[in-house]
Amino acid sequence: MTDDRFDDDRFDVWAPNAKTLSLVLDDATVPMTPAAEGWWTPADPVDAPAVARYGYLIDGAETPVPDPRSRRQPDGVHGLSQTFDPATFAWTDSAWTGRQLAGGSIYELHIGTFTPEGTLDSAIERLDHLVELGIDFVEILPVNGFNGTHNWGYDGVLWYTVHEGYGGPEAYQRFVDACHARGLAVIQDVVYNHLGPSGNYLPMFGPYLHEASSNTWGSSINIDGDQSGHVRDYILDNVLMWLGEYHVDALRLDAVHALEDSTAVHLLEEMAAEVDVLSAHVGRPLSLIAEADMNDPTLITSREANGYGLTGQWSDDFHHAVHVAVTGETTGYYEDFDSLDALAKVLTEGFFHNGTYSSFRGRVHGRPIDTAKTPTWRLVVCNQNHDQIGNRAIGDRLSATLNEHQLALAAVLTLTSPFTPMLFMGEEWGATTPWQFFTSHPEPELGEATAKGRIAEFSRMGWDESVVPNPQDLSTFTDSKLNWSELYAGPDGAVGDGASSQHARLFALYRDLLALRRTHSALTDPRFGEVSIEFDGESRVFVLNRGDVSILLNLGEQSATLPVVGEPPLVLLKTQDAVSLTADELSLPGFSAAILGPDAA
Template identity: 65%
Template sequence: MTRHEPFSVWAPRADNAELVLGSDTVALEPAGDGWFVAPADTVAQASAAGDVDYGYLLDDEGPFPDPRSRRQPKGVHELSRTWDASAYAWGDHAWSGRPLAGGVIYELHIGTFTPGGTFDSAIEKLDHLVELGIDFVEVLPVNGFNGLYNWGYDGVLWYAVHEQYGGPTGYQRFVDACHQRGLAVIQDVVYNHLGPSGNYLPKFGPYLHDGSSNTWGASLNLDGEESDAVRDYIVDNVLSWFTDMHVDGLRLDAVHALRDNRATHILQEMAIQTERVSARLNKPLTLIAESDRNDPRTITPLEAGGIGMAGQWSDDFHHAVHANVTGEHDGYYADFAGIESLVKVLTRGFFHDGTYSSFRGHHHGAPIDTLRTPAWRLVVCNQNHDQIGNRAIGDRLTATLDENQLALVAGLTLLSPFTPMLFMGEEWAASTPWQFFTSHPEPELGTATAEGRIAEFAKLGWDPSIVPDPQDPETFEGSKLQWGEIEGDGIHGRTLELYRRLIHLRRSIPSITDPSFRDVTVHAPAETLLVIERPDVAILVNLAADTVELPDALAARLTGWSEALVSGDYTATPTLGAHTLVVLTREPLAASA
């Protein structure tokens, strides 16, 4: 059972539990099923005192922070602090939410999005996103982790918000500011593992599965003994983002690492409870999965027997675009060499849909039912935090592609029938890298992290001396966006204008966001020429460094169509210059477009 009383804690591994409340220590009362609760008079006194620091002693060991702590002002190893989620005066009463279909997502990391690295400083840049045409702001994890900064995937207190960013109230201000500008908020959350420092959950109960592990360590106990309370812990956290923080969606990290053999998978349970809250709040709420399985059941609705996620990230789209535009064919890019990979992902969603994956060494995935599945359920990108930050030096596409090539990847992403996602700074061809950075206070953990990172890339043939030290503060500082780059009419200003134009075209041409796979025709009449046709728009892409001739039949079919956007060399002849993107419409667009 789930308890919501103040100062209640699930600690089935303890015979006795005590509450450390300021300078006092109070014995907690057993309440059954492993729960301990504080005496009513203690709760009343604490409520009258306002925000207080507290923790739990378990069989005289501790005190430990509350597993459901909402604030950790002194770090994840210290006492928790009470926080009233209802105290904030919200100003988003007119906000009615935003469905994922037809939207554009912008992924950002609070610590490096602005020089200040806080929610309040991020608010100052929201108008930029509005002018760009963004619908959803996706925030990398902000829950409690040890240290001052990292990517956010080392969280150990899932209900708390990192204090250096502005804490939980700062987060509420950020979401409120987004809503008042018409921006929905998606929060990236991690339920598949816990960070290496500050994880006291095993002291309280069997939160982890002793016999199962994943890439990051022990798996969560989702299907073993006493797993009901663990599942409640996760689902309650999902719902708290929607109710206490007013977020509009969650991006669920690496759901393939959630080991769950129960009849109702934890993801289905999340989806069921999310639908209930959505109905109660009368606004759309979205769950997006990051999944490595290429399993179409992930995005199949609950009522059709699926997992019930609204959407999922599509790595196959990224890999096909990256391999064809950059020419990188190593590692997991090997299978995506050749323009046919682009044709397949644009028409069938997954590239590996039961085909052999040379990187994995086995057949992978299953086909999407393109007759019944809307394309918007796949979230696509040409860059994201993983695909940049997990490169040896964290280099963006800006480091290897010219301006016209950057336009190609932008056009393929933003003019696709899927849900496009941008990574912060991409829209102006930001020159700054986004590298892997940590700030582990424990010297041994910091050293192990740095050495492990270097060893990982040394195996791939990289010179260890060029791999940044994740513990070096300069690695973090150098990953912050330089907002001054967008001034002027150089590559940064031109790229920003291109992105604005592409998003505007996405809004102006209805067939671009038509989610039906059936109404799009994609073919490659030459090795480097990609043609995407819909009833009222044609997108021509020359991936080569040389000019390419359009086939006579295609040129004749498009004769008289209007140029809505041209990036590169195109003069309304059958010839496309090197790295050229052309968008043609059957009817001229309004002048404002």
């Protein structure tokens, strides 16, 4: 019988701010001694079991705090850390070759509200739904350690952990492995621009934060100040952990505009270079997708052309243009998108604000994309996502105000656009459940401050502040869980009740649109030059031409008739039965769309 205890450096920690440091290991306290560059190591070799609870006493404190690189927090972010060896998992994805972002489709989900149970294992049981839908990438909102039982995930304080309520790191490995077994790539949403308000002990260890710099969510991360090299390593090592040890295929980088970096080589550029090295080593594509409020193509410009070399970035301008086109809402940041010109510009130039005046910001915003050299798929677009739903006053989806036909128009615009489409969980069947902003801060004062802060945020959007749900109420969280019975009825998991089900019809439309993307190469053609637009602002008829495929949308209530010149094409898809094509004309009822083109190649 072999002894499972061994000597190692698992308990070394970077803590240049500490004057004294001790390791608490199970029931023992072990003195630590300074090493090079602010690192500390146990004064004597540690004889520790493979699985051990541990923490650190800093400067004579009586209560230990977790390891900044903790892999498990069984008792929450204020408790002791627990060792975890990811190499013990028996992966079955050795044949997985990954997926490129080009031509792909993304499905964004939140583990806690995707299923009634809110766990990674229960999410595995719903993966076949995504396969049937035709999804390529599953994007998971942040899963790292936060204080409380439920949270959006953007209040994380321990970036190397997986929230125990979701199942912990072993469940995460099972989820990624199960995705790969079904041909689904995994995108993990990560937050490197701030830390949550409760359970952040990093400043006790070292200068992880900028004392004189802050962003919307609190103190900025120190990636360019004194001793920032180790902080950058802390981030870069975390990137490589997800992509390497956990077999994740891509990372979505939250709000990179909040990463203040004055160094010659921006952290994002350094990150992209490290990921390229890892990609070459593991032999599969690895992607980095930025969320940015800058409309700056530098992010997705190659490093050879003096860009950062990221794979893709979100385009909120697309969302805003589609939202206004299908809802008519023009308050707040939607104001500049109040004509179909905005939608046409986004589809042909990538950004609407590309050096133009933004009335919401009160200044010129963005810069142009080089459409001759930039592939369209580098922009990730949607008509709904966690931010654009959850940051509304009552977390209302498009389904709360639009009818079935209008929801279909939003789907067609998104899934036939020249960009990489992303769906938000439940969108594909017109889920009626809201997705609200929810927290579970145990500290009453923090919960109260969060609730007041939410109300203050909505004044510029013209929303009724009196209806904003309290993020701390449990019902705000439970009401946001998907109701799968809207689509799947009965013990056999059958979809809806056939033609009478609005949810089933919308699901079928999304499935058919994703299938068209796979069978008609024009719909995944990455060239901006292959996109052209025709529209009539008065009748609200909008035509998007993608090579030999034309997408015709009637965004208005009144019926419209369009002449057909030459040989009539095939109707590849229509959103209403009343859509009709003859040798001479195409008839589009109000709020309808048709896709015309040749047979699949």
